[in-house]
Amino acid sequence: MRTPRTTIGRKLVTAMMLTSTAVLVLAGVVFVAHDFAISRRAMVQALVTRAHILAANSTAALAFQNPDDATQVLHALGTDPTMTAAALYDGQGQPFATYPASAKPGTVPARPMATGYRFERSRLAVSEPIVEEGRRLGTIYLESDLRVLDQRLKADAIVVLIAVFGSITLAFALASWLQRGIAHPILALAEVARTVSEGKDYSVRSRAVGDDEVGVLSEAFDQMLGEIQRRESEIRLLNADLERRVNERTAELEASNKELEAFSYSVSHDLRAPLRHIDGFVELLTKHAFASLDEKAQGHLTKISAAAKQMGALIDDLLAFSRVGRTEMRKTSVNLASMTADVIQELRDDAKGRLVEWKVEELPTVQGDPSMLRLVLVNLLANALKYSGPTKEARIEVGARAQNGEIVVSVRDNGVGFDPAYAHKLFGVFQRLHASKEFEGTGIGLANVRRIVNRHGGRTWAEGAIQQGATFYFSLPR
Amino acid sequence: MVLARRASCLALLLLLAAAPSWAGAKLTHEYDLKATFLFHFAQFVQWPPEALPEKNTPLTIGILGEDPFGKSLDEIVANESVGGHKLRVRRFQRVSQADSCHILFISSSEMGRMGEVLSHVNRRSILTVGETKDFAQRSGIIGFIVAEKRLRLAVNLAAANAARLTISSKLLRQSEIVGPVRVQE
Numbered sequence: 228m229r230t231p232r233t234t235i236g237r238k239l240v241t242a243m244m245l246t247s248t249a250v251l252v253l254a255g256v257v258f259v260a261h262d263f264a265i266s267r268r269a270m271v272q273a274l275v276t277r278a279h280i281l282a283a284n285s286t287a288a289l290a291f292q293n294p295d296d297a298t299q300v301l302h303a304l305g306t307d308p309t310m311t312a313a314a315l316y317d318g319q320g321q322p323f324a325t326y327p328a329s330a331k332p333g334t335v336p337a338r339p340m341a342t343g344y345r346f347e348r349s350r351l352a353v354s355e356p357i358v359e360e361g362r363r364l365g366t367i368y369l370e371s372d373l374r375v376l377d378q379r380l381k382a383d384a385i386v387v388l389i390a391v392f393g394s395i396t397l398a399f400a401l402a403s404w405l406q407r408g409i410a411h412p413i414l415a416l417a418e419v420a421r422t423v424s425e426g427k428d429y430s431v432r433s434r435a436v437g438d439d440e441v442g443v444l445s446e447a448f449d450q451m452l453g454e455i456q457r458r459e460s461e462i463r464l465l466n467a468d469l470e471r472r473v474n475e476r477t478a479e480l481e482a483s484n485k486e487l488e489a490f491s492y493s494v495s496h497d498l499r500a501p502l503r504h505i506d507g508f509v510e511l512l513t514k515h516a517f518a519s520l521d522e523k524a525q526g527h528l529t530k531i532s533a534a535a536k537q538m539g540a541l542i543d544d545l546l547a548f549s550r551v552g553r554t555e556m557r558k559t560s561v562n563l564a565s566m567t568a569d570v571i572q573e574l575r576d577d578a579k580g581r582l583v584e585w586k587v588e589e590l591p592t593v594q595g596d597p598s599m600l601r602l603v604l605v606n607l608l609a610n611a612l613k614y615s616g617p618t619k620e621a622r623i624e625v626g627a628r629a630q631n632g633e634i635v636v637s638v639r640d641n642g643v644g645f646d647p648a649y650a651h652k653l654f655g656v657f658q659r660l661h662a663s664k665e666f667e668g669t670g671i672g673l674a675n676v677r678r679i680v681n682r683h684g685g686r687t688w689a690e691g692a693i694q695q696g697a698t699f700y701f702s703l704p705r
Numbered sequence: 706m707v708l709a710r711r712a713s714c715l716a717l718l719l720l721l722a723a724a725p726s727w728a729g730a731k732l733t734h735e736y737d738l739k740a741t742f743l744f745h746f747a748q749f750v751q752w753p754p755e756a757l758p759e760k761n762t763p764l765t766i767g768i769l770g771e772d773p774f775g776k777s778l779d780e781i782v783a784n785e786s787v788g789g790h791k792l793r794v795r796r797f798q799r800v801s802q803a804d805s806c807h808i809l810f811i812s813s814s815e816m817g818r819m820g821e822v823l824s825h826v827n828r829r830s831i832l833t834v835g836e837t838k839d840f841a842q843r844s845g846i847i848g849f850i851v852a853e854k855r856l857r858l859a860v861n862l863a864a865a866n867a868a869r870l871t872i873s874s875k876l877l878r879q880s881e882i883v884g885p886v887r888v889q890e
Contacts, residue, residue, distance in 0.1 A: 291879040
C-alpha cells in the first residue's frame, strides 16, 4: 500500500483557507473601495462647505475692493496644513487675493475654474461662486492636497490587513479544528484498510461512527470485511477438507501401488522357479534325447527352450523394474563421461562385425545414484545400437548441454527411428513400436529409464521419424 | 439690455481694478467706483422696517447737490433690487426733498451747508454718505477716503445707531470706525 503524498486533513485545511482568504480579501477590497469613495465624497463636501463659508466672509471685501481683507479671510486657511492654495476672483474673473498671500504665479489658475470640484493627481480643487443678495461678486477657488485621503486609505489598509490576518489566523485555527471531524473517520478507515491489506487480517473492523457518507462507507467497509472473513474461513475449511481427501486418496493409492508392486514382484519371483524347471528339463531333454527325436520334435524343443529363455529375461527385467521403484537412492557425484566410456566399452562386443561410429561430446559430472544412472545409459545406448542395426554405417552421438537450470543429455542414432505420433508411448512398460521379430527386447528398458530419471527429478522425451533416426533426451536438475 | 449694461459696468470695474490705471493720489474713474460702493451699501446695510414698509417700496439712492456720477450710478442700479426692493436713483437740490431717501450721497457742492443738511436728516433712517473722513466724524454716517490709490470708508457707528441703521459687520471690516469723540484728535 503506497504512502499518501498528502493528507486529507491538509487538503481540507487548504480548501477552507483558500475560501476564507479569498472571501476576506474580496471583502477587504470592497470595504476599502467603498470607504475610499465615501471619503472622497466627504472631502469634496467639506471643501465645498469651506468654500461657501469663505465666500460669505469675503463678499464685502470684493464689493468694497479690499484685497487686504480678502487676503486676511483666506489667511485663516493657514490653520489647516492640507490646504495648499486658494484664490478669490472678482466679478471679471481677475485674481483678487490668493493664499498663500505671496503665491507664485501659476500656483492658482489665472482664470476661475468652472463651478464644481476636480480631482487631480495629488489634489482636490473646488470652485464656487461668491454671491451677495443674489448678485455674483466673484469666484472662490480652494485647493487641498490628498493627505487626508491618503491617511484614510493607509488607515483602512492597516485595519483591513489586521482584520484579514486576524481572520486568517482564526480561520486556520477553526479549519484545523473542524477538519478533524471530517478527516479522523477517514484516517481511521484508511488505517483499517492498511492493516487489512498489509496483514491480511480480515478480523479488524473500522467501527468508525459518523452521520455522513464516511459513516456509510465505514459501515459498508465493515460489512465487506465481514463477508471476506466469512468466505475466507469457508475457503480455508474447503481447502483443508480437500487436502485431507487428497492425502487420503494418495495414501490409498500408495498403498494399492505398493500392494501391486509387491504382488508383481512375488509373482515374477515365484514364476522363476517353475521356469527354471522347464528350462532345466528342456536342457536335459536336449542333451539326452535330441538326436533320437525327429526333425519336427527337435524344432519344438528348440522353440520351447527359446521361449523359456525369453520368459526368463522378461521376468528378470520386471524384477529390475520393480527394484528401481523400491530401492533407496544414494546420490553421489557421477562422472557421466567415464561412465559413458565404460558402457560403450561393454557394448562393443554386441556390435562386433558392424560398422559403428561412436561420437561422445564433453559430458559433465552430475549428482545421482551411480548404478541407476548407469542403467539409464546402458538402456539408451543399447537401444541406439539395436535400432541402428539395419544401417550400414551406424553413428551414435552422445551429447549434453545446460539449459533452464537442468542438464539435458541426448543420445542420437541414425537408425530406423519411429513414428512421432507414437512418441508418447515409447516410455511405457511393455510398449513396443517394433515387432519383437525385428528387434529383440522386453519393452521395459525405456520404462526403467523414465522411472529412474523421474526419481532424480528430471524428465525424458524423444524426437525422431521413421527411417530418420531417433534422439532420446533425459534431463537432470543441476 | 440688462446684460449689456451689466457688462459695461463690469468692464468699468475691470478698468478700475487694474492697478496701473490708479495714478497718483487721485483715483481715475473715482466716481464710477463711488457709484458701485453706493450700490453695495444697499446690500450691506439694513433699514428699520418702517423705512421700507412694503415689499414693493423702492430703495432710493439720493444725490444731493451737484451730480458727480454722470450716467454711471443709473447704469449700475438699473434693474437691480435688494431684498426684493427695486433700486432707484433720485437727484435733489435741497435736503428737505430728500426725506424719502434710504441712501443719500451729499455732494461736495453742499459742503457749505453741511450743518443744515445733517441736522435735517438727523434721526431719520437715511444712510448719509459724504466725500470726506471729516464728514463721518461730523455725524455723517459714511465718508469716502481716498488713500494709497484706494477708496476706503470711514463709518460713524454712533450716527448709524442714531439713524437705526444696522451696518453689516462685513462692511465694518472694510471700514475705519470714526466718531464724534475723535473730532478733537
